[in-house]
Amino acid sequence: MRNIFYFLSAFLFLGGCIKPAPQNPEADIESFEVADSLLSSAVVIDQANNKILLHLKPEAYKNGLAPVLTVSSGAVVHPASGDSIRFQQPVTYTVTSQSGVNKKVYTVEVVTIVTWVFNFEKWGIQPTNQYEFPYDDNGTQVWSSGNPGIAMTGVDKKPDAYPMRSTTQGLHNTKAAEIVTLKGNAISELVGVKLFPGSLYLGNFNANFALTNPPAATEFGQPYIGQPKRFTGYYQYTPGSVFQEKDGTTNATETDKCTIYAILYNGPDKLNGTNIKTSNKIVARAMLADGTAKTSFTRFDIPFDYTGGATAGSQLMLAIVASSSADGENYRGAIGSRLVVDSLQIIP
Amino acid sequence: MKKISLLIFILLLSSSSLMAKINLTEFEKKLSYRIIAGFNIGATAPRSMPNTIRKISYYSPRFSPSLGYFAMYPLHEKWILTAGLQIDFKGMKVTDSVAYFHTLLQSGNGQSGFEGSFTGTNSTLVNNVYLTIPIYTTYRLTSHWSLEAGGYMAYLLSPKFEGHVSDGYIRNGGDLGEKVIIDHAEFDFSDKLRRMDYGLHGGVAYQLGARWAAALQMNWGLCRIFPSSFSGVDIPLYNLYGKLGLGYNL
Numbered sequence: 001m002r003n004i005f006y007f008l009s010a011f012l013f014l015g016g017c018i019k020p021a022p023q024n025p026e027a028d029i030e031s032f033e034v035a036d037s038l039l040s041s042a043v044v045i046d047q048a049n050n051k052i053l054l055h056l057k058p059e060a061y062k063n064g065l066a067p068v069l070t071v072s073s074g075a076v077v078h079p080a081s082g083d084s085i086r087f088q089q090p091v092t093y094t095v096t097s098q099s100g101v102n103k104k105v106y107t108v109e110v111v112t113i114v115t116w117v118f119n120f121e122k123w124g125i126q127p128t129n130q131y132e133f134p135y136d137d138n139g140t141q142v143w144s145s146g147n148p149g150i151a152m153t154g155v156d157k158k159p160d161a162y163p164m165r166s167t168t169q170g171l172h173n174t175k176a177a178e179i180v181t182l183k184g185n186a187i188s189e190l191v192g193v194k195l196f197p198g199s200l201y202l203g204n205f206n207a208n209f210a211l212t213n214p215p216a217a218t219e220f221g222q223p224y225i226g227q228p229k230r231f232t233g234y235y236q237y238t239p240g241s242v243f244q245e246k247d248g249t250t251n252a253t254e255t256d257k258c259t260i261y262a263i264l265y266n267g268p269d270k271l272n273g274t275n276i277k278t279s280n281k282i283v284a285r286a287m288l289a290d291g292t293a294k295t296s297f298t299r300f301d302i303p304f305d306y307t308g309g310a311t312a313g314s315q316l317m318l319a320i321v322a323s324s325s326a327d328g329e330n331y332r333g334a335i336g337s338r339l340v341v342d343s344l345q346i347i348p
Numbered sequence: 349m350k351k352i353s354l355l356i357f358i359l360l361l362s363s364s365s366l367m368a369k370i371n372l373t374e375f376e377k378k379l380s381y382r383i384i385a386g387f388n389i390g391a392t393a394p395r396s397m398p399n400t401i402r403k404i405s406y407y408s409p410r411f412s413p414s415l416g417y418f419a420m421y422p423l424h425e426k427w428i429l430t431a432g433l434q435i436d437f438k439g440m441k442v443t444d445s446v447a448y449f450h451t452l453l454q455s456g457n458g459q460s461g462f463e464g465s466f467t468g469t470n471s472t473l474v475n476n477v478y479l480t481i482p483i484y485t486t487y488r489l490t491s492h493w494s495l496e497a498g499g500y501m502a503y504l505l506s507p508k509f510e511g512h513v514s515d516g517y518i519r520n521g522g523d524l525g526e527k528v529i530i531d532h533a534e535f536d537f538s539d540k541l542r543r544m545d546y547g548l549h550g551g552v553a554y555q556l557g558a559r560w561a562a563a564l565q566m567n568w569g570l571c572r573i574f575p576s577s578f579s580g581v582d583i584p585l586y587n588l589y590g591k592l593g594l595g596y597n598l
Contacts (some may be wrong), residue, residue: 021399228414
């Protein structure tokens with residue numbers, strides 16, 4: 001019997017030895033460190049779009065800085081870690097993988113929100129997955145959505161296959177952000193997601209957690225200076241007809257609601273979908289009270305409520321979040337719920 | 349080839365009453381029959397290990413029985429032509445560590461889903477059932493020992509190729525895509541398997557008595573089990589199975 005086993009092993013592992021490890025083909029910037037004293041908020045590495053997003057204090061922008069980088073094992077980066085960079089001209093980093101075959105070029109962007117008025121008139125389109133995202137009036141990408149996560153589930157590569165996109169049916173027939181709750185697909189169901197709640201928020205999407213803990217992938221907030229007084233804007237909302245629970249079963253007694261809120265909190269680390277409403281770093285809240293259907297554009301004007309909040313520190317962050325399903329973070333809502341938001345504004 | 353075709357034809361009919369009505373005279377008189385029952389042990393594997401497989405931490409053959417009915421026709425005093433019809437289970441379970449391994453998470457309706465390169469742990473269960481037609485010549489070395497060489501064709505009756513990936517990450521689209529952590533994700537490529545398989549047959553048999561014989565056979569698949577257009581497993585896999593069997597002459 002033993003001999004037979006050897007006979008079988010011999011053919012099975014003919015050429016079956018483990019080969020030497022392949023050269024690392026990865027070319028990521030894994031970390032990008034800048035002294036905290038130069039930053040108004042933590043550095044964001046947007047891996048889906050090859051961008052380094054810096055929120056700098058004004059003197060750092062003027063004088064430049066010398067970031068310390070770590071890259072994929074064996075990869076080489078140019079300019080090197082520790083080299084000084086200045087922002088008078090566009091800054092890019094090129095990472096070449098250990099295998100030498102792969103190169104990834106990261107663009108450094110300095111993010112500043114000059115005025116906290118968002119009219120959603122300028123939109124861009126992500127080249128590989130074809131989802132839309134709004135630029136602010138200065139051409140900076142400060143808004144994100146669940147779209148980058150939904151792109152991974154293999155939806156059709158066209159803007160209206162994603163929950164968040166532009167619409168021309170905004171206030172006074174200008175452009176606005178349209179946020180729709182969509183049906184999940186077979187890939188999303190692999191991770192137990194049966195509907196895609198539409199979302200739009202100030203912040204970025206961290207793909208690392210897109211499958212393991214999707215709410216943690218939505219990182220909310222941009223740096224804010226001062227203590228805002230009010231959050232205003234316009235919205236229109238139509239709930240979908242059938243409310244469903246996380247497991248896909250129908251709940252006949254519930255009607256979907258939208259949610260729109262702004263939260264001021266102590267940074268520089270960002271809050272995300274798991275703790276944006278509960279964190280003890282929250283300084284003030286401005287929450288829309290009425291998330292029910294609104295057939296025409298309805299104005300809201302909500303004062304920030306500082307009661308019970310943390311004491312404001314020196315690195316404040318402000319998040320604005322809008323979703324077509326108020327309990328979307330728990331994947332409860334109605335397919336087809338549609339929220340349109342326009343002219344969002346923070347009054348200082 | 350004509351002879352072989354005829355042989356298979358006879359084989360297919362031999363158990364039915366139709367046989368009685370066909371006058372095959374001399375040819376039929378020379379035929380003898382054998383049943384071989386046994387087990388397949390082997391792997392659905394690449395012929396040569398790609399460098400993206402870093403470690404095999406677990407391998408176990410599945411319970412993979414094989415049962416076949418064979419007809420033998422003597423060509424010469426030392427040479428025998430054999431053809432059969434056989435049900436073959438071919439299965440295994442393997443857990444391995446992979447690095448930068450191209451794969452995809454695919455939706456049930458076959459639309460391509462999330463594709464990229466995976467680094468982490470892969471666990472695969474294969475349990476395929478084939479209807480096999482082996483055709484080979486036997487050469488009698490001695491009164492006890494004989495050698496077999498030939499080929500086989502097989503049709504996949506029941507496919508199973510599934511498993512999960514865990515404790516790693518996938519890069520969306522390829523090596524340069526963003527990293528997405530994977531705790532656990534299932535895959536099922538069963539309906540992507542090719543229905544046809546063919547390959548080489550080699551073996552050695554030992555006559556235990558007038559009716560009984562032991563056989564050790566190797567069935568070396570030459571056909572990739574997935575079509576080359578399928579990108580879920582981008583290394584070519586083949587059915588590489590051995591069989592340990594016991595034959596009984598009818």
